Amino acid sequence: MNLVTFSGPPSSGKTSVILKTISASKDRGLKIGVVKFDALVTDDDLLYEKAGVPVRKGLSGALCPDHYFVSNIEEVTEWGKGEGLDLLITESAGLCNRCSPYIKDIKAICVLDNLSGINTPKKIGPMLKMADIAVITKGDIVSQAEREVFASRVNTVNPGAVVMHVNGLNGQGAFELSTLLYDKKDDVDTLKGKKLRFSMPAALCSYCLGETRIGESYQMGNVRKIDMNGDKK
Amino acid sequence: MKNGKGLKNRKLSRILEDYPFLPSFFKDNLIGIDGKGNLTITELLNSIDEEEIEDKALDVENFHQSISEYIDQMLEFLGEEENKGVSKLTIIPGRDKLGNDEKFDSIEIGKSEIISIVGPTGSGKSRLLADIEWTAQADTPTMRKILVNDEIPDKKWRFSSSNKLVAQLSQNMNFVMDLTVSEFLELHAKSRMVVDEESVIKKIIEEANKLAGEKFDTDTPVTSLSGGQSRALMIADTAILSSSPIVLIDEIENAGIDRKKALQLLVGEEKIVLMATHDPLLALMGDKRIVINNGGIKKIITTTDKERKILTDLEKMDMVIQGMRKKLRYGEVLTEKDLNGGRNA
Numbered sequence: 001m002n003l004v005t006f007s008g009p010p011s012s013g014k015t016s017v018i019l020k021t022i023s024a025s026k027d028r029g030l031k032i033g034v035v036k037f038d039a040l041v042t043d044d045d046l047l048y049e050k051a052g053v054p055v056r057k058g059l060s061g062a063l064c065p066d067h068y069f070v071s072n073i074e075e076v077t078e079w080g081k082g083e084g085l086d087l088l089i090t091e092s093a094g095l096c097n098r099c100s101p102y103i104k105d106i107k108a109i110c111v112l113d114n115l116s117g118i119n120t121p122k123k124i125g126p127m128l129k130m131a132d133i134a135v136i137t138k139g140d141i142v143s144q145a146e147r148e149v150f151a152s153r154v155n156t157v158n159p160g161a162v163v164m165h166v167n168g169l170n171g172q173g174a175f176e177l178s179t180l181l182y183d184k185k186d187d188v189d190t191l192k193g194k195k196l197r198f199s200m201p202a203a204l205c206s207y208c209l210g211e212t213r214i215g216e217s218y219q220m221g222n223v224r225k226i227d228m229n230g231d232k233k
Numbered sequence: 234m235k236n237g238k239g240l241k242n243r244k245l246s247r248i249l250e251d252y253p254f255l256p257s258f259f260k261d262n263l264i265g266i267d268g269k270g271n272l273t274i275t276e277l278l279n280s281i282d283e284e285e286i287e288d289k290a291l292d293v294e295n296f297h298q299s300i301s302e303y304i305d306q307m308l309e310f311l312g313e314e315e316n317k318g319v320s321k322l323t324i325i326p327g328r329d330k331l332g333n334d335e336k337f338d339s340i341e342i343g344k345s346e347i348i349s350i351v352g353p354t355g356s357g358k359s360r361l362l363a364d365i366e367w368t369a370q371a372d373t374p375t376m377r378k379i380l381v382n383d384e385i386p387d388k389k390w391r392f393s394s395s396n397k398l399v400a401q402l403s404q405n406m407n408f409v410m411d412l413t414v415s416e417f418l419e420l421h422a423k424s425r426m427v428v429d430e431e432s433v434i435k436k437i438i439e440e441a442n443k444l445a446g447e448k449f450d451t452d453t454p455v456t457s458l459s460g461g462q463s464r465a466l467m468i469a470d471t472a473i474l475s476s477s478p479i480v481l482i483d484e485i486e487n488a489g490i491d492r493k494k495a496l497q498l499l500v501g502e503e504k505i506v507l508m509a510t511h512d513p514l515l516a517l518m519g520d521k522r523i524v525i526n527n528g529g530i531k532k533i534i535t536t537t538d539k540e541r542k543i544l545t546d547l548e549k550m551d552m553v554i555q556g557m558r559k560k561l562r563y564g565e566v567l568t569e570k571d572l573n574g575g576r577n578a
Contacts, residue, residue: 018401027374098290115409118420125290130264142409143463144400144471145421152424156261159303162392173358175374176367176391183415216575 001080002087003187006078007127008111009120010093013137015044016168017111017177018089019051024171025178030086035076035094036174037069044091054083065092066200069101071155075192081189087182103191107181113138114150121153123154126198128154133180134161137168240282240296240304245277246270253425254307258300261287276301295476306393311426319381319398319478320344322365322505327376331359335377337533340523343509344478347501349516350509351523358509361525362481365507366399367391375528391446400477402467404484408455410454414438414466415451421474433473440498446489446559448551461489472502482508485515491547514551 006169008014008174015036023034033054036044040059056079060068080088087195092101094110102108110131112120117136121128128134134154139147151163166173205221240248246265249255258264269277280294286293322342326335342348350358360375367381368386379386381398390398394432410417418434427433444450449458458466464485471480480499485492496518499506510516522534548558 021528055260118410122263126292128293129290139401140403141405142408143406143467144402144475144477145417145467146408146410147401147422148397148475149424153261155306156258159299159306164392165397170359172363175363179372198290199287202287 001085001188002107002182003077003188003191004087004107004109004181005081005091005102006089006109006111007066007079007094007099008135009097009116009124010114011113012113013166014091014093014111015047016072017137017166017174018091019047019053020166020168020174021178021181022051022053022089024175025181028182029133029179030182031084032087032089033080033083033085034089034091037065039065039093039095045136054085064201064203064223065095065178066099068103070196073103077188077191089181091185094127095096095126097123097127098125098201100130100196100200102121102126102130104195104197106188106191106194107132108197109133109135109187111135111137112150112154114142114147117147118149118153118219121150121157124157128161129158129160130197132174133177134163135166135177136163137166140167140169140172143171155226201225220225240301242273245269245272245274248274250302252307255300255304257423262299263291264544278319280288307426319505321382322378322479323378323380323383324530325366325369326530327369327378329375329527331527333529335529335531337530340521340530340533342503342505343352344503346521347496347500347506347508347519349519349522350428350525351511351516352531355566356525357528360528361523361530362399362507364508365479365481366397366420366428368398371414380382397477399479399481400471400475401524402464402471402480402482402485404486405416406463406467408458408466410455412451413454414454414458417455418470418474420471424459425474425476428473436467436471440473441465444468444491444495444498446491459489460486464490465480465495469498472499472504476502479505479507482506484510514544514547517541517547544556 006014006018019211025032034048036042036055036057037049037166038059040061042057042059043055045055058068058072071088076090077088110128112134114136125187136151136154147165154163164173164177165172166177203222205223206219211218256266262280265474266277269280271281274297276298281291281293285291320343324340326337326339328334350361352358364373364375364377367373367383369375369377369469370385371378385485400566412420415434418437419430420432422430439450440540444480445462447459447462448464455466485495492515496506508515516522519534520536522536523533524534553572560571
């Protein structure tokens with residue numbers, strides 16, 4: 001089974017891109033399933049179900065979504081194998097711009113949208129920088145110039161990535177993306193022993209453990225302060 | 234990696250001299266280089282402390298590879314400016330949605346040619362475009378093949394972020410950036426590494442103003458331009474500043490913009506123009522029409538002399554309507570005379 005991880009900021013079009021890509025690769029006779037990771041609630045699993053795609057969802061709730069992802073990915077892979085999938089896609093939202101849910105030797109795709117503004121690529125960090133493929137969506141509603149500028153900014157942050165434009169509404173580009181997703185030789189049996197491409201965002205302070213009161217005396221552990229008197233940076 | 238070699242141990246100031254496009258690379262990768270010209274790249278990376286690396290999620294490990302890939306891409310990109318790639322595009326038939334062979338020999342499209350694409354919604358117009366953009370080699374659902382300059386194209390067209398084969402202009406496109414017209418064009422020119430920014434920007438604004446019904450200033454925010462002005466700016470910018478040799482147009486609204494001049498501008502800049510439209514004024518401006526139905530190309534019609542004559546009449550009718558539009562805009566009252574383009578019947 002192949003495993004591919006999709007991530008990207010909320011509302012960038014991950015689900016639409018995945019759905020269009022799955023539908024574009026129908027003719028190849030692959031069995032494709034999806035596991036959707038989200039924070040509080042998601043209805044996207046219904047969209048996958050409607051499209052006849054085997055799906056499971058995981059909600060991280062009060063936990064860091066990235067940490068939740070990595071602590072579950074092995075079981076998720078087992079599920080995919082049990083379902084007899086040829087290709088398992090995980091979809092997870094990058095919620096804090098420091099998310100980095102990619103695994104070494106597992107194909108990683110970052111979905112970004114043209115509407116998010118040209119400074120977004122540099123703000124996103126490892127989620128874009130470490131991706132193998134950067135998919136840019138919503139190109140049908142911005143000007144050619146903005147598309148070119150946005151793509152060049154993505155390229156500056158991750159020169160090694162393949163940059164693709166996919167339209168989540170009419171599926172333009174989805175077939176092309178689908179040809180890059182599955183490769184028999186990329187089959188994985190287990191994730192045991194594999195490593196993340198980049199360390200995950202760290203935190204361990206009193207607020208992680210449920211503290212709600214505000215004030216220095218309640219803060220313990222990994223705490224950092226803004227330098228209010230320093231130079232403007 | 235051709236040019237990446239030996240970078241590690243060269244001084245930053247020298248590297249920046251050789252590759253003047255690098256500052257934005259450092260900036261977008263959140264690595265400060267001010268006052269660090271005397272350091273080599275390795276020293277520069279070593280000078281960043283652990284905490285900063287962690288805070289900014291810097292990827293120091295892969296930085297050398299990343300920067301040399303970037304340099305190679307930019308040099309290739311800049312080199313290509315000189316020999317403008319595509320002079321001929323050939324479409325070799327495949328099959329329609331039902332698997333029937335497309336019945337045409339092949340379509341050859343040259344620089345400065347305008348091809349109209351007609352067919353009902355969902356007939357496969359965007360698939361045709363996608364085939365061209367992907368330079369299909371019988372590896373898409375239509376099994377079509379696309380040749381560029383009579384050859385099977387380099388795969389780089391598929392994956393290059395800066396050298397896309399097709400630029401697109403459509404009805405739904407809007408500007409979303411919070412910039413003035415001149416700031417916006419400057420940004421685009423910078424991303425395209427244009428040498429003489431100022432004159433290119435001036436030219437785009439001039440041309441856009443020729444297309445737009447109402448002129449606009451360079452310090453107008455792009456988001457406050459009217460529909461016609463936006464369209465005019467997008468077309469002028471695509472014609473003059475976009476790297477893509479092929480332009481696909483999905484209808485141009487018949488308001489506030491001189492569509493004939495717009496096409497002439499694109500063709501004058503040696504673009505290959507493909508235009509999906511059902512507006513007779515536009516469709517007849519094409520040299521040929523590709524008729525699409527059920528996912529396949531059904532036939533190719535060369536615009537006849539009779540049709541060209543009809544086009545001349547249509548243009549007159551259009552002038553009448555445009556003239557009335559203008560009068561209404563300036564608060565005038567229409568008379569029957571206006572029906573004859575201002576002349577007495």
